[in-house]
Amino acid sequence: MKTLNTLGLGLLLSSSLVSLQAQAEDVKIGMITTLSGGGSHLGVDTRDGFLLAVEQAGRDDVEVLVKDDAQKPDVAKSLADEFMQRDNVDLLTGIIFSNLAMAVVPGTVRQGTFYISPNAGPSDLAGRMCHENYFNVAYQNDNLHGAMGAYMKEQGFERPILLAPNYPAGTDALAGFKHLYENEVVDEIYTQLGQTDYAAEIAQIRSSDADSLFFFLPGGMGISFMKQWEGSSVDMPVFGAAFSFDETLIKAVGSAAIGAKNTSSWAYDLDNETNRAFVESYREAYDRMPTLYAAQGFDTANLILAALDKAHPSDQEAFREVLREADFDSVRGEFRFGSNHHPIQDIYVREVVEGDDGQPTNRLVGLAIEDIQDVYAADCNM
C-alpha cells in the first residue's frame, strides 16, 4: 500500500514536472515589422526569411507572432507594449527602420526583454545606449556606407559628390562614408525626405566637376532618383549601399540601374553552402529571389534557434551568453559579434547587371572591406 502510494505520488510529481518543463520551454517571439506602406517589401522579406528558418528547424515549441508597424514609431512602440504586457513574449525582433528601433528598443531591453535586430542598427544603440539584452544581427547602419567610402578610395575616385535625404540616417550615412573615404568630397547635397523629384539636384550634380556619385536614397526615393538620373544623360559612375539596390527596387528602376555598384553584407551568389541552400529553399518557398532583408531575417532566426538549443530566455544570463557566442551557420559565411553586440563582418561590392531574364540583378564583384567594425563600439559601456 505504502509503495503504491509512493509510486502514485512519484507519478504525479513526475508528470507535473514534465508539464512544468514543457511550459518553461515554449518560446514566444514577437515580431514587429513593416508590412504596409512604401517600405513594406523590406518587412515582408524579413518576415519570410525568418519564418522559413523557423519552419526548416521544425520546432513546434517556438511560436512567432507577427504584427505590422506601418512604419510608424508610435505604432511600433504600442505593439511592443502589447507583446510584452499582453502576450508575455520572451524576445522581440523584426524592426526594419532605425527611427522605429530607437522608439522601441531602449524601453524593451530595460524591461528585461531581449531584442534581436534583423536590420536597423542606429548609432546610439551601438554606442552610448548599447545594452546587454540588445543584439544586432545585420549591421551598424554606417557599415555599408563606410565600406563604399573605402572601396571608392581604393578604386581611385578623387572627387565624389554625395547625395542623401536630410534626416538622421541620411546625415549618418554621409558621415560614415566620409569617415572611411578620408579625403575631401566635392559637395554634399541634402534633399527633403520623401522627395520624389530630383531634377534640381541632378542639374547641380551635372554642373559640378565630380568624377563619381555616391547616394543614399532608400526605398521609393531611390527608384525615382535612378529613373530621372537615366533620363538626364549625365555620364558619371554611380555608387550606393544595398538599401537602394535590393532585387525588388532594381526591377522597378529597370535598365537605369545597370552599371551601378553597391555595398552589401550579403549577396545571393555568395559562395558558401548555407547560402546556396538558403537561396534555393527561399526561391522554392516564395517563388522570388531573396533580398538582403530576407537573408538577415533568416540569419536572425537561426541565431535565436541555435541559442534556444542551449538555453531558455527566462535564464537571462545563460541565454545572453549563448547569443554572444553566435554559434550558427550564417548565410554570410563567418559571423561574430563585437563587444557591443554588433557584427564584425566582411562587406562586399555588387554590380547591377542584366540577368538571364533581361531584368536587372545584382552580381557579386568583390570584397569592399574585411572585418569592418563600427566606430561606436568604443562608446559602449556594457
Place this chain on the structure above:
Amino acid sequence: MPEPAMGALAGPVSLSSARPWLNRERLINGLLLMALFASPFIAQAVGETYYINLASRIAIVAMAAVGLNLAIGYGGMISFGHAAFFGLGGYVAGISAFHAFDMSLLLSWPITLGGSDFMPGIWLAAMVLCALLALVIGAISLRTSGVYFIMITLAFAQMLYYFAVSWPSYGGDDGLPIYLRNQFPGLNTNDPLTYFLICFVALGLSLALCARLMRSRFGAALTMARLNETRLATAGISPFPIRLVAFVLSAVITGVAGALFADLNGFVGPSMLSWHRSGEIMVIVILGGVGRLYGPVAGAILFVLMETLLGGVTEYWMLFLGLVLLGVVLFARGGLMGLLAGRARHE
C-alpha cells in the same frame, strides 16, 4: 461692454440652463466618463495591464479633441493644423526629458536652463509655448476665413512639421525617445494605473474648463461670433480678440494632451505634427459630435477602439474607418452624441 446687449446675447444660453438637471445628454456624459474611469480598474483586476494604457490613450486623445472642439465646435474656426500644438506639447516633454536624462543644458543663453522631468513644470512650459505659437498663428490666420483659414492653419502645421523633420538636434525625422517617463511629485508615474489617473484628471479639468467657459459671457460672445458676427459687432464687441483667445485656449489644451501623449508612448516624433494627425483629431471631434461638450470623449472611445479592434482583424482598417467616417458625415450629422443623446438643443 454695454450691459443690455450682453443680456440679449445670453438669451440662447440661459435657455439651456433652464433644462432639468438630469437630461439625457448629461446621463450619457456621465455614463461615458464612468465607463472610461472604470475600465482600467477592471483591466487591473483581471491582470490585463495593456488595456490600462489603452484607456490612457483614449483619455489623452479625447483631451486633444476637447481642445480642438473649442475652436471648431464652439468658435466655428476650422483649424486643420492642431497637430502643431499637439506636437509642440509632445516635443516640450521629449526635449525636457532628453536633457534631464543627458544632464545637458537646454539653454545657455539668455538664461541657463537644464532639462527637467518635473511634469507640472513641463505642462506649464507646454502651455506657455503653445499659447505663444497659437497667438502668432491665430493673429495671422484669423484675418482670413472659410477655406483660407483651413488652409493657412494647415500651412503653419506643415511648416513646423518640416522644421521638425529636418532639424537634427532632437532626432529630426527619427524622433526623440523618452527613456524615463517624467515624474510627478508623490506619484509613481511608471505605474500604468497612476498614469491613467493623471490623464483622466487632466481630461476632466479640460472638460470643466470648457463647460465653465461656455457658460460665461465670453462663451456667449464666442457663440455669437460663430452664429452671427454682425450682431456681435452691433453689440460693440469685436469678434477678433474673442476668437483669438478661444483659439489660444484651444491650442493650450491640445498642447498639454500632446505632452501627456509623448510621456505615454515614451516617444515623440514628427508624426505627432503631421497633417494626418490634424485630420485624426478632427475626425474624433466629428465622430463624437461637433460642439458637444462630451463629443470628443465619445469620439475618442470610438476611434481608439476601432483602431485597436479593426486593426487587429485587418491590415486595411483605415478603409473601414473611412467608410464609417463618410457615413457619419453624410447621414449622422450629430455624430455619436447626436445618436445617443439626440440633436443639440441650441444649434
Place this chain on the structure above:
Amino acid sequence: MTLSLLFEQLLNGLQLGTMLFLMASGLTLVFGVMGLINLAHGSFYMVGAFVTAWTAGMTGSFWVGLVAGVLAAAATGAVVEFLVIRRLYRRDHLDQVLATFALILIFSEGTRWLFGSSPLWLNVPEVLSGSVALPGGSRYPVFRLVIIGVGVLVAVGLFLLISRTRLGMRIRAGESDREMIGALGVDIAKLYTVVFALGAGLAGLAGSMIGALQSVQVGMGEPVLILAFVVIVIGGIGSIKGALVGALLVGVVDTLGRIFLPSLFKLFMTTADASGVGAAIASMLIYVLMALILAFRPKGLFAAND
C-alpha cells in the same frame, strides 16, 4: 553658378509649376463653381498613375496607359461626384473636409488592397526618353519638356474652354451666381458632374505623366495635394489665372530655394551644416511664402468671388 545652370533650374521650376497647375486648376474650378473643398483630389492623381502603370504593363504601350489613366481618373471623379460629392455642396466646409478626408482613406487603402504595397513602375516612352541640348551646353530631358508643353496646352485649352464654349459660359455663370444658372434652365447636376470629372481627369493626367518619372505608390497624391492647395490659396481660390500664377510661383520658388539656399548658407557655414540648414529652410519656404501672402492679401493674389 553659371547662367546655363540657372536656366536649367528655371526650367525645372517651370516643369514643377506646370504639373502643379494641372492639379490646382481642377481643384480651383471645383471650388469656384461648386464651392467645394476637395481633399481627395490627390486620389485622382494616384488613380491616374496606377491605372497608367498597370495598363502600360499589360499592353506594353505607355500611350494606351496614358489614355486609360486619364479616362479612369475622370470616370472615378464622375462616380465619386454622383455618389458622395453632390451631397456635400450645401454642407459647410467642415463636412466637406471630413468627407473628402474619408475618401482619401478609402482610396488609399482600396488601392493598396488592389495593387499591393509595393510600388509599381512605369517607364518613359522610348520616343520621349533621352535629352536635348540646351543653350549653354547643358542637356535637358525631353520628357520634362513635354510635361511643360502639355501644361501650356492645358492652360490654353482651359482658357478657350471657359471663354469661348457653351460649357465655359455655364461655368462662368456658375461662378458668379449659383442660383441664376438653375433659373436659366441649365441642368446643374450634369454641369457639376462634368466639371468635377474634368478636374479629376486633369489630376489623372498629371499623375500619369509624373508616374513615369517617379515610383507609383500608395499615398503619392498627398504631398502633391498639399502643394496644390498652397498654389490655389496663393492664387486666390476659384481663379484659374490665380492657379496658373500660383503654380509657377510655387514651382520656381521651391526649386530655386532647394538649390540656392544651401549655397547661400555655405558663405558663412561649413558645407555639411549649410546643406542641412539650407535644406531645412528650403522645405519650409513655400509655406512661409503662403503665410506672407495671406497676411497681406487674405484672399490670395487673384480673389475670384468673395
